[in-house]
Structure formats: structure tokens, C-alpha cells
Amino acid sequence: MVERAYRGAGSKPQGMAAAGAREPQISAAVQGAEGREPQRVAAAQGAKQKEPLNPAAQHNPEADESPTAAADRERKPRIFVAVPIGEAAAAVLADWAQRTFGAAAFRRWTDLRDYHVTLKFLGDVEQERIPAIVHALGEAMERETPFALNLIGAGTFGLPEAPRVLFAEPDEGSVAHLGRLAAAAEAALAPLGFAPEKRSFRAHVTLARKYAAGQAFEPPGLAAAPAVTAGVADRAVLYRTHMHERPMYERIAEFPFGGGY
Numbered sequence: 636m637v638e639r640a641y642r643g644a645g646s647k648p649q650g651m652a653a654a655g656a657r658e659p660q661i662s663a664a665v666q667g668a669e670g671r672e673p674q675r676v677a678a679a680q681g682a683k684q685k686e687p688l689n690p691a692a693q694h695n696p697e698a699d700e701s702p703t704a705a706a707d708r709e710r711k712p713r714i715f716v717a718v719p720i721g722e723a724a725a726a727v728l729a730d731w732a733q734r735t736f737g738a739a740a741f742r743r744w745t746d747l748r749d750y751h752v753t754l755k756f757l758g759d760v761e762q763e764r765i766p767a768i769v770h771a772l773g774e775a776m777e778r779e780t781p782f783a784l785n786l787i788g789a790g791t792f793g794l795p796e797a798p799r800v801l802f803a804e805p806d807e808g809s810v811a812h813l814g815r816l817a818a819a820a821e822a823a824l825a826p827l828g829f830a831p832e833k834r835s836f837r838a839h840v841t842l843a844r845k846y847a848a849g850q851a852f853e854p855p856g857l858a859a860a861p862a863v864t865a866g867v868a869d870r871a872v873l874y875r876t877h878m879h880e881r882p883m884y885e886r887i888a889e890f891p892f893g894g895g896y
Contacts, residue, residue, distance in 0.1 A: 741843035776890035789860035
């Protein structure tokens with residue numbers, strides 16, 4: 636079976652989010668606060684209390700971890716660098732997707748606070764390597780310029796009748812900017828031992844995973860995806876993954892772009 640990417644056309648952009656401050660921010664998780672719970676930086680203004688991925692299923696598999704496994708997870712967090720998408724744009728896309736395909740069509744819907752475009756996945760990385768990563772990315776992103784980020788369509792990865800990922804995709808201009816950022820991240824991290832991605836860069840925002848409806852997925856529905864202006868992309872973020880939590884991604888460092896808009 637061959638996996639394919641399907642996509643549909645969008646309409647005119649909606650809304651514009653305001654640009655944020657350009658002062659770098661690093662959480663306590665990077666600054667070395669041992670023995671304490673790392674600070675969470677909310678994906679939007681104001682921190683929000685964690686909630687279970689599925690309100691009907693309160694069980695957290697991490698609670699069953701052995702002390703050794705938990706220690707290993709803290710010693711080697713799973714991290715990636717990405718450009719965040721604001722909650723206003725995320726809400727428009729999530730509302731469209733769930734109205735079009737049904738809330739039960741996919742097993743996992745991305746939390747609105749977790750919307751992003753991945754630039755580089757680093758994997759499970761030792762804590763002691765993170766300061767060097769932060770330094771390298773900070774220098775690289777300082778040379779970049781803010782840009783208007785627009786999402787104009789939707790598509791899927793996987794089998795057409797049962798996709799594994801439903802995503803939104805940027806317009807041509809945004810793709811060019813994001814591709815440059817991905818290349819800059821690759822170049823900055825290569826001297827630290829991170830191998831280049833084997834696959835070509837494909838800018839996208841994951842909306843949902845694992846199609847679960849009883850009938851075959853209907854790709855024509857993708858053509859109705861709204862075109863949304865996600866505002867000014869003015870920074871990249873180093874995220875840490877916390878499986879089975881909402882939001883799932885913790886911001887551990889931010890890298891404002893140096894140029895004016």
C-alpha cells in the first residue's frame with residue numbers, strides 16, 4: 636500500500652494576530668532547575684491548567700512508569716523546533732475540520748495550544764546538550780526576518796480512505812519562509828551532531844491523527860478548508876513533548892527573529 640498526501644484548495648485569509656516581543660525567553664527546564672517540575676510557558680497569553688487527553692479516560696500511562704523509566708524521560712526529553720500557530724487561527728481550523736469530518740472521525744485532535752509548523756525534530760536528547768542547542772538556534776534565528784504566515788488549504792498523509800494525519804498547509808510565500816527557517820535550523824544543529832532530515836521539508840500544521848470513522852474518508856471535503864491568516868511569525872520555539880498530556884508540548888526556549896517587519 637502506498638501512502639500519499641492529498642490536499643484541497645482554500646479561500647481568502649481571515650484575521651491577523653499581533654506580533655509578539657522579540658526578547659529571548661528560556662524556561663527553567665533549560666536553565667537547570669534540578670529536582671523541580673520545569674516551568675510551562677503557555678502557547679497563548681496566560682497559562683492554562685492541564686487536562687486529560689480524553690475526559691472519559693483519566694488514566695495516565697506515565698503514572699505506571701518505574702522510577703528508572705521516569706528518570707530516563709527527564710534525563711532525555713523529546714524535543715523539536717517549530718514555528719507556533721496562534722490559538723485564534725487554530726480555533727478556525729479545528730472548527731472547520733470537526734464540522735466537516737465529525738469530531739469522532741479521528742482518534743486524536745491537536746490541542747489548540749499545540750498548533751505549530753515543525754522545522755526540525757531532534758528526538759530524545761540529553762538535558763546537558765540543550766544549552767548548546769539553544770545557543771545555536773538563537774544565533775541562527777537572529778538572522779531571520781518576521782513574515783506573514785497564511786494557511787490556505789488542507790490535506791492528508793497516509794491512505795486516501797484512512798489517513799493517518801489531517802493537516803493544514805501554508806501558502807506559497809509562507810512555505811518559502813518556512814523552508815528557509817528549516818534549512819537554517821539544520822545548518823545550526825549539524826555541528827552539534829544532528830543529522831540532516833532524509834525526507835524533503837514539507838511545511839504543514841497537524842490538525843488530527845488516526846482516522847477512525849466507520850466509512851472511508853472523503854477527500855473532497857478538503858477543498859472546503861478555510862484560508863486563515865495566522866498573523867506575523869516572529870519567532871521559532873524549542874518544544875519538549877509530554878505524552879498523554881494537554882497541552883502536549885512545553886515551550887522551553889524561544890528564538891525571536893532579528894529583522895524588522
